[in-house]
Amino acid sequence: MASIKEVAKLAGVSVATVSRVLNDKGYVGQHTREMVEQAIKELNYKPNEVARSLFKKQSSTIGLIVPDIMNPYFPELARAVEDTASKFGYNVILCNSDEDKVKEQAYLDMLQQNYVNGIIVSSNTMTAEQVIKLNIPVVSIDREISKGLPTIVVENMKGAHTATRYLISKGCSRIAHIRGPQGVVNADERCEGYREVVQQESWFSESYIVDGDYDMESSIEATLELLKTHPEIDGIFAANDIMAIGAMKAANQLGTKVPDELAIVGFDGIKLSSVTIPELTTIVQPIYEMGEKATKMLVSLMNQQEVGQTYYKFDVDLIERNST
Amino acid sequence: MASIKEVAKLAGVSVATVSRVLNDKGYVGQHTREMVEQAIKELNYKPNEVARSLFKKQSSTIGLIVPDIMNPYFPELARAVEDTASKFGYNVILCNSDEDKVKEQAYLDMLQQNYVNGIIVSSNTMTAEQVIKLNIPVVSIDREISKGLPTIVVENMKGAHTATRYLISKGCSRIAHIRGPQGVVNADERCEGYREVVQQESWFSESYIVDGDYDMESSIEATLELLKTHPEIDGIFAANDIMAIGAMKAANQLGTKVPDELAIVGFDGIKLSSVTIPELTTIVQPIYEMGEKATKMLVSLMNQQEVGQTYYKFDVDLIERNST
DNA sequence: TCAGAAAGGGTAACCGGTTACACATAGAAA
DNA sequence: TTTCTATGTGTAACCGGTTACCCTTTCTGA
Structure with a gap:
């Protein structure tokens, strides 16, 4: 994989300029920009996300902690979260906690060490204290950890x-x-x-x-x-x-x-x-929508945007079929 | 989060020594080791995985690409992969490709940019060329990309x-x-x-x-x-x-x-x-075992260990129930 | 005509680890 | 006694980006 230095050399500019082109930040002359873009294309350069994360103290990744992805409720939720995260440029790390406090804390530590920007969690056992200590936005879904924390539940x-x-x-x-x-x-x-x-x-x-x-x-x-x-x-x-x-x-x-x-x-x-x-x-329950909402809310939280409401109680519907 | 520098300062040693203690590598005196361990405990220090990844060009993460986690075949597979990966100290990034070539390539790029060490993939559309160009170990599961590539299928x-x-x-x-x-x-x-x-x-x-x-x-x-x-x-x-x-x-x-x-x-x-x-x-199909096997094989591949066989065809069993 | 702002771009510090290399000391072998 | 090796530890370069800061050049307006 080509690095930013190689791009800089090929384009005949400094790495700072390449970075500016990449992030569309600061002043870059029209001609210079074209040279850089040409070099990027030529080398098929893709910026290294890890280096970026290190500097920014932010990885473009979120964590999803569920009790067990094999429980049929969660694949749909996971899909919604992944779809939405992907749309906003984030990856999803999947964690199965089995509602086990030790595993849960281990995943939390791991996610923090990996600089994830936010976490979506469904858990009965997690405490507000655990969440707050993380100092990362967390949205709780399907189950409520504590009033005051961002939460998505149903009626x-x-x-x-x-x-x-x-x-x-x-x-x-x-x-x-x-x-x-x-x-x-x-x-x-x-x-x-x-x-x-x-x-x-x-x-x-x-x-x-x-x-x-x-x-x-x-x-x-x-x-x-x-x-x-x-x-x-x-x-x-x-x-x-x-x-x-x-x-x-x-x-x-x-x-x-x-x-x-x-x-x-x-x-x-x-x-x-x-x-x-x-x-x-x-x-x-509108499972997909709930996952989508949770992820959108998390993204806003991660970007320090205003998010007005942080507690959503989704409505539910009766679907009449043949068992009644 | 405390950094290695703070640990070094508190223990009165250099960062190199702390790193040596952390990784149990090189010579460290008994007394020094204790001082460092004490400092680590005191600061509740956890090494930053991102910085580590940058230097090592390896993240402790693997990618899992499936067509759709909502397809009931895949949650069990995902669970097996995540369980096994977790056991070996790896995280799993979940990707839903929808069997879409564009999405698949985008996920592949993203995973590579994030320095994942390996990928497990289930896909009909991926080509051997795509996989080889990555230069990362890839194990194909349930579907065969090409003879010669590590593969887990059934009879x-x-x-x-x-x-x-x-x-x-x-x-x-x-x-x-x-x-x-x-x-x-x-x-x-x-x-x-x-x-x-x-x-x-x-x-x-x-x-x-x-x-x-x-x-x-x-x-x-x-x-x-x-x-x-x-x-x-x-x-x-x-x-x-x-x-x-x-x-x-x-x-x-x-x-x-x-x-x-x-x-x-x-x-x-x-x-x-x-x-x-x-x-x-x-x-x-022994879905869980297949996921487990795929992950273990991937881990060996990632650690450059000998892996003898790379093509497994699992046996299947008839389970007789009431529809016949 | 000239100060000050805007535009363009380079240098180097920094993020938080790992490790090559240098150096010092102590014990073992000659 | 001398030399060599094993042990123990620090310094600094490096991974690949981002950005603060600095310097030049050009433009604007009084």
Whole structure:
């Protein structure tokens, strides 16, 4: 790879002038500029980003920390982030934290050592202190680290209301909820939303709420157990799509017909939800838009631009399909 | 962030000595070493990776270029690559090429400018020339760029044989194939494998092979068309899982029972294949292992170590589930 | 006519590491 | 005792850019 010195020599100017042409900064004569551009073309010169980063204390890179890219929610988010970052000239370093505090801190250190300009993170375990100590813009997505930090979330409560009311409107008279992990904010909110709608119903009891782990296995088990103890259940609101699919599998295993005998609604609107048979009715989050928004906000933050609002709560939508 | 100079000053030594301690290189007295380590701890010093990269002409980063991380095959691959890279101290820059030659070249340039040490790529459009010009180790995965370049693929032909023979063994007497895009090596091979098994059958004609685009929509359409023109079909081998699921949807739409009236086999063994109802019988690729192997090979290549074999063809397995 | 501003471009310091080289000292071999 | 080698440490060049600062030349306006 040719360096700026070689370009300077070929063009018969100093490196400073080449740099000025490159960055379109300072005064450069028309003729000189052409000479330099010619030399650049001739040598197929591309400036060394590492050297640039060292001087600027800024790499044109952002970090994306997710719990696990294999979790179907995150590929779409990652795609949105990468697309948007790329549009603004940034690269994306992918990190899988497994929600592990030690790994998370290690990634944070690594990103800082690499002079990344900003970080997008989805985590339940990260603390505000960790983030602030970094001294780099951080946007939190899907999960809230702390009020005050830039955050992108969705209307979990409202989505849960919508899902539960919808099941009622479909004629369900006994509606259960498979909730996400205790302590995870969005799981708590979705559960709370469900509870607000059903708690004044005469049939409701706490045993209609069962724990899941946001994965399929836990949900299958929970549903099997649920339908055994409460055979009267005719509607399930699962806190995410994977668990909703698990519920469908459990129902199928027991010979319970979906949607005729049991209606099921999920949450998230991941692509997966439309490949099942029957297709899943779900509360969709605008995942791509959220990733895009997060990245745009991060870019503004990195460029020290004004960014007015730093807390966004995206609306969610019910998509009616065949599981209800 | 503290710099090496500050550490040197605090420890009362020169920066060279600090560097020696850091890298465990050259002679350092026991007492001096302790002083330096103490200073490092005190300042919470972490060496600046960018400065290091500049001098070494090596960043501890590798690039991963995939067509689209949203394609369900790739998250698992990405996870494997990131896990393995991380284990060896490397970061991963994620790039979505959309199989677009221009984007691909742009990513290649960018990665080179950022001094990445190596690249893992999955692409049909990249040429050997592009790769060689980079002068960086590149491992191709899932798709073959050129014999001679480090490559990880699977036994596509054999997998197709297995799938087709399996359908025959299950009593299917008219077996169709939904193939992947023309010109894509693995699609061609899978099709060829199918053809080898069925072409001596008396019932076989080219009209049993239909084009798909490795996505669900194309497959639904193709299957609908196929079943209309050939109602006698009782088995379908789809060239990937997504298309197999598309075929299931089409069958469902026509009221054809899977697996009773129509058996379906997919290819890839992505996680998705086990969430459908009925679960999909498929030829599984060891995706995670492939990503792991690719990364390990890349690391060896980057460290100029001996790597004997550079072409791996992984075996595939039939997983029997409920779609057959 | 002449001061001051604008335009054009070079020199060298700097970013934060690594390492070749120089130098000093101590112990081992001759 | 002398010489050689191993050990320990500092100085400064270097990686490839950016930019503060300086110097010249040309233009502008009073």
